[in-house]
Amino acid sequence: MSQVPLSHILVVSTALFFIGMYGLFTRRNMITMLMSVELILNSVNINFVAFNKYLYPDKLEGVFFTLFIIAIAAAEAAVAIAIIINLYRNFHSIDVEDAGKMKF
Amino acid sequence: MSASAVIFYILSFFILATGLLAVTSRKIFRSAIWLLFSLTGIAGLYFWLQMEFIAAVQVVVYVGGIVVLIIFSIFLTQQSGRDLPAPVRSRAIFSVLAVCTGFVLTCVLLRGYAFGRTGRTDGGQTFAGPVASGVPAVDASVGTIGAQMLSTSEHGYVLPFEVISILLLAAMIGCIVIAMKIKPDEK
Secondary structure (H helix, E strand, O other): OOOHHHHHHHHHHHHHHHHHHHHHHOEEEEEHHHHHHHHHHHHHHHHHHHHHHHOOOOOOOHHHHHHHHHHHHHHHHHHHHHHHHHHHHHHOOOOOOOOOOOOO | OOOOHHHHHHHHHHHHHHHHHHOHHHHHHHHHHHHHHHHHHHHHHHHHOHHHHHHHHHHHHHHHHHHHHHHHHHHHHHHOOOOOOOHHHHHHHHHHHHHHHHHHHHHHHHEEEEEEEEOOOEEEEEOOHHHHOOOOOOOOOOOHHHHOOOOOOOOOOOOOOOHHHHHHHHHHHHHHHHHHHOOOOOO
């Protein structure tokens, strides 16, 4: 582990973040946008764990932040999918361009 | 280059390649499966960093929970055999430009910043790398994590733990309320 410098892990997580960002920009389907958001959250988790392991090996703060982010991501995915299913019931499409109305 | 470094580069190539396929694949079901591979690769990266508990949580929550939920919702809302529409060309070009600019900018910033190498001082506390610090590394086992998460002392995380349990309860109730079907005679 010590042979790989911290900056290489950070470059990998940055690349993953921007891959997720690209998906968020180009996709117009809500489920694929949700997948991109999951990639972005995971890149942040890699950062937290790597910083904890390399810079503060005597503490566990990064681990806790990662665990809480994973819990919030799970809650967020569940709520998003409930909203997507409700939207599909009303519009018969989950494209963000088709969902122009908030109240119907 | 040692075996550990080779494993890291293989893992990161795997994560990035499958992640890229997940955001560019035209079939939504394949996209979900590529996301599954990418998340498994990230769990492997946590194993490589010797954070076994985080890796286990990653596999259980992401691979076993969120991806399965996504696949279920694909089956409920899409004809999964049909191709997704291709992104608008101008939007794709500008997204690639924005993403590449951001990536290069962040990499330049990362190159210029010495992470703990110089023993920089900040507020009287010396920041040093893991080798230089001399503090014994804490053992990141489930027992240590659990004891600190539920401790009420200075570095305990019991308050965020309780807050997150309330959040999960609220999310659960919210999901049921949002996805509940209103019967036509009650409308």
